[in-house]
Amino acid sequence: MSQEVNAGSMADIAFLLLIFFLVTTTIASDKGLLTVLPPKQDPNTPPPEVPLNERNIFNILVNANDQLLVEGEPMNNTENLSAEVKAFILNFGRPNEEATALYNSLPESLKAQVNRDPKSSDHPMAGGAVVSIKTNRGTSYEKYLEVYDQVKRAYFEIYAERVGLTADQYRALSGRTAAEKELTDRGKEGIPMAISIAEPDKIGGN
Template sequence: MARKKGRMSQEVNAGSMADIAFLLLIFFLVTTTIASDKGILNILPPKQDPNVPPPEIKLNERNIFNILVNANDQLLVEGEYRENTAGLSEDVKDFLLNFGNPDEEALALFNSLPQSLRNRAKRESSSSDHPMSGGAVVSIKTNRGTSYEVYLDVFDQVKKAYFEIYGERVGLSAEQYRTLTGKTPAEKELMDRGKEGIPMAISIAEPDKIGGN
């Protein structure tokens, strides 16, 4: 008896293992969709309590960068008519970096900016006071008939202006800054340093009831 056992082959035939693995592999290859959760992030404002009147925020007209998009997808940027969004991010950047009427805090912020941004910063009193909160707001207003793509394009351009400023502050390109996730403390620190004092103030107004349903 013992002899018989000993004679039997102790190895499992593993030749077909590769075939089985191949079969599974092909199944997963076919069913896989490498999920791409990419997009443009937006934080909506908190909901309004009907019992509490909306807080009145007094902002000077010069501190608001108005972008209107009508139902024909035409743009009105700061009162000027435009066909498309080309160059919009540069204008937004100029607006954000304008120190028309800075207070002490804003001056400190100005001094902390890198040279390249400081060179860009203008001191026009007709434009925004300073880039800190309450100083510069970008307002996007659409009609109900505006196409989503154009709205997103405008939003994209405004975000681009912000990312370029943030990136430049920490010595990264806008692209590199955007890919920071804040997972590691070092990345988080970079992100915070880029954003510090310049909050992303993008206001999206309730659309007009024109051209929609």
């Protein structure tokens, strides 16, 4: 007569192993775009209108064929886009007293890039320079991300140069330590990342 193996506790063991792996396993997750979205608007309250001079808006249009129109001029690729955005942000065409103080606080390397074109942005402070990105319904997600990343790079280059880092080094700052947070805040001080994502035109696509 053969002896049978007692398997009565196998289900309990398997359940305990399952709990163990669920607790100890690290699940990787994609971060995506690190962008803080504005709070949801009350449908009964229309959004406030913020009047801006046309010179204070840097317009980027990506059509349904992924072609770029930057400030009304066609651009074959995004290679020089961040440089143009950076020049727009740092224009200081018509600075007020507060913006003049901001300019005086900039390192000499950034001051050398200031153009002071009266037809371009007044200053990089709130309301003085806004980058507008508008797409069509058929614009590819890849092209939109490419443009968006180049615009953000212009800001990161400015922030990084203010604290003596490269753009990639500044982007890598997590802000988890007091030293990293101080660098992050000092780089952004007075120069908000003013990027406006306009609602896509219903052109192209299905």
